[in-house]
Amino acid sequence: MKSQRFANTAMGVLAWVVALLIFFPILWLLLTAFKTEQQAFTVVPNFFFSPTLESFKTALAQGSGYWHYAWNSALTAVASTVIGLALAVPAAYAMAFYPNKRTDFLLVWMVSTKFIPAVGVLIPIYLVYSAVGLLDNALGLTLLFTAMNLPIIVWMVYSYFRDIPKDIVEAADIDGASIMQTLFKVVLPLALPGLASTGLLALILAWNESFWSITMTDHSAATLAVYIASFKSAEGLFWAKMSAASVLAIAPIIVLGWFTQRQMVRGLTFGAVK
Amino acid sequence: MKAISRTVSTATPSAEVTGARSFARTTRLLMAPAVIFLLIWMLVPLAMTIYYSFQQYNLIMPMYNGFAGLNNFAILLGDPTFWKSLANTLIIVAASLVITVCLGLALALLFNRTFVGRGVARTLAVAPFFVMPVVTGLIWKNMLFHPVYGLFAWVARQLGLEPVDWLAHYPMLSVIIMITWEWTPFALLVLLTGLQSLPEDQIEAARLDGANAWQEFRHIVVPHLGQVLYVVVMLESIFFLTSFAEIYTTTSGGPGTATTNLPYYIFQTVFQQNDIGIASAAAIGAVVLANIFAIMLIRFIAGNLNAGAAR
Numbered sequence: 001m002k003s004q005r006f007a008n009t010a011m012g013v014l015a016w017v018v019a020l021l022i023f024f025p026i027l028w029l030l031l032t033a034f035k036t037e038q039q040a041f042t043v044v045p046n047f048f049f050s051p052t053l054e055s056f057k058t059a060l061a062q063g064s065g066y067w068h069y070a071w072n073s074a075l076t077a078v079a080s081t082v083i084g085l086a087l088a089v090p091a092a093y094a095m096a097f098y099p100n101k102r103t104d105f106l107l108v109w110m111v112s113t114k115f116i117p118a119v120g121v122l123i124p125i126y127l128v129y130s131a132v133g134l135l136d137n138a139l140g141l142t143l144l145f146t147a148m149n150l151p152i153i154v155w156m157v158y159s160y161f162r163d164i165p166k167d168i169v170e171a172a173d174i175d176g177a178s179i180m181q182t183l184f185k186v187v188l189p190l191a192l193p194g195l196a197s198t199g200l201l202a203l204i205l206a207w208n209e210s211f212w213s214i215t216m217t218d219h220s221a222a223t224l225a226v227y228i229a230s231f232k233s234a235e236g237l238f239w240a241k242m243s244a245a246s247v248l249a250i251a252p253i254i255v256l257g258w259f260t261q262r263q264m265v266r267g268l269t270f271g272a273v274k
Numbered sequence: 275m276k277a278i279s280r281t282v283s284t285a286t287p288s289a290e291v292t293g294a295r296s297f298a299r300t301t302r303l304l305m306a307p308a309v310i311f312l313l314i315w316m317l318v319p320l321a322m323t324i325y326y327s328f329q330q331y332n333l334i335m336p337m338y339n340g341f342a343g344l345n346n347f348a349i350l351l352g353d354p355t356f357w358k359s360l361a362n363t364l365i366i367v368a369a370s371l372v373i374t375v376c377l378g379l380a381l382a383l384l385f386n387r388t389f390v391g392r393g394v395a396r397t398l399a400v401a402p403f404f405v406m407p408v409v410t411g412l413i414w415k416n417m418l419f420h421p422v423y424g425l426f427a428w429v430a431r432q433l434g435l436e437p438v439d440w441l442a443h444y445p446m447l448s449v450i451i452m453i454t455w456e457w458t459p460f461a462l463l464v465l466l467t468g469l470q471s472l473p474e475d476q477i478e479a480a481r482l483d484g485a486n487a488w489q490e491f492r493h494i495v496v497p498h499l500g501q502v503l504y505v506v507v508m509l510e511s512i513f514f515l516t517s518f519a520e521i522y523t524t525t526s527g528g529p530g531t532a533t534t535n536l537p538y539y540i541f542q543t544v545f546q547q548n549d550i551g552i553a554s555a556a557a558i559g560a561v562v563l564a565n566i567f568a569i570m571l572i573r574f575i576a577g578n579l580n581a582g583a584a585r
Contacts, residue, residue, distance in 0.1 A: 012389025115568035124322035147315035257404030
């Protein structure tokens with residue numbers, strides 16, 4: 001019994017060591033964000049220092065452009081999530097409650113578009129966007145994020161709708177409610193928590209997206225991902241500032257992510273793991 | 275279907291027909307926006323990529339543009355950089371897959387035990403998955419891998435070793451380390467969710483029958499996790515095939531072509547050489563490659579769908 005307890009404690013310690021090792025790069029970024037540029041860029045790392053908000057101030061200062069990029073990130077993430085839900089809810093509703101022969105095929109087809117690699121559609125989208133003026137444009141980027149997330153959103157909303165007992169919907173139908181009345185008065189209120197977590201997941205995925213932002217925007221619609229990527233050639237010049245900007249960009253998502261772990265698994269594995 | 279017959283069962287036969295018809299129209303209208311949106315943003319561009327792959331099309335040399343037949347594919351197959359990028363893509367997928375799945379499984383088993391502060395430790399361990407890939411690239415490049423100012427260099431010096439210039443001397447390993455750091459938490463998260471849905475009574479029964487830890491793992495945990503592992507492998511393959519931000523922010527595909535993978539090769543062909551035709555041909559290659567995994571995964575999802583419908 002004693003050796004059993006010892007083994008448990010040892011495993012617990014091991015788990016903690018591993019967790020801290022995995023988390024360490026993020027912690028190091030966080031620490032660097034509270035240093036001055038001189039403290040951040042040293043041959044012997046500074047583990048103990050008096051924290052300063054100086055780097056956050058420079059990162060957020062007027063003229064740093066931070067707010068411009070943050071606004072674009074927020075705008076495109078929120079707008080693409082809202083449009084995605086607006087497109088997905090009616091489709092998922094029809095598929096979940098009024099299925100026909102083609103429903104399964106349509107659903108699987110929608111999911112399968114998620115597996116087309118972005119480079120497979122990059123070139124035509126780039127050419128068409130540049131022809132119609134959607135390049136470096138917030139609307140253009142928003143619609144790309146919508147397309148990128150729509151399969152996952154449809155799938156998740158569908159799976160939450162399927163959790164609602166069919167009898168409730170049938171009862172509403174028998175009582176003479178129209179299809180749309182049933183959707184708004186019966187189904188949506190019941191599925192609200194599911195819709196919220198679906199929206200959160202879409203928001204996270206859009207906020208973290210970098211391929212489309214880097215290829216399709218330059219400045220006026222550029223997101224935080226593009227802004228932070230622009231530090232890639234700053235050889236040690238602005239590490240503290242870069243860290244502060246990065247911390248501000250990832251902190252809200254990490255916090256949201258911690259709350260949505262289960263939905264994340266459910267959404268990204270298309271319901272194969274719940 | 276059930277809903278329809280119930281609703282119209284009291285109506286006269288003619289009303290039944292028109293009712294069902296308007297019904298079908300309504301549901302079609304409900305689905306149309308999402309379907310049309312995906313058609314325009316995914317399938318039409320995909321068809322255009324196929325079309326461009328048969329065209330001579332260079333943005334800076336428009337006078338030579340025209341039908342090219344299979345010429346782009348011939349050029350592509352004769353380009354050593356393309357083959358190198360294909361090999362790099364497969365190396366990244368294979369190595370990251372093996373490491374993330376093995377580590378993820380080991381960690382999932384570890385974090386499935388009860389210990390003090392398990393929730394907090396688990397939360398810390400999955401955090402990298404939520405970090406923007408661009409930030410991941412910069413953290414590792416500047417603050418860990420850097421041969422003079424990086425933490426790894428400092429650790430090496432403390433141990434009396436020569437600091438390593440990771441991105442210059444082990445570029446592929448460095449890229450794989452970054453991807454692994456981001457995706458092991460995903461494998462951990464999914465496998466842990468799978469483990470937690472493991473039926474308690476089965477384990478109890480096995481223990482009562484005198485199964486040891488290995489037998490328990492081999493005969494109960496592994497079969498149960500089989501499905502979950504399959505999904506993790508397929509999903510990660512598709513994501514690893516399209517790795518971009520980690521390479522873009524750190525090695526830019528180099529040194530030379532050491533870390534140029536297929537997405538990065540296509541990115542360079544479009545934006546640096548402006549060659550739409552050849553880039554499109556390479557993009558078709560990327561789609562075919564992704565399809566190998568996607569078809570298996572989609573079949574699995576579709577199978578699950580029917581299992582769900584039968585419940």
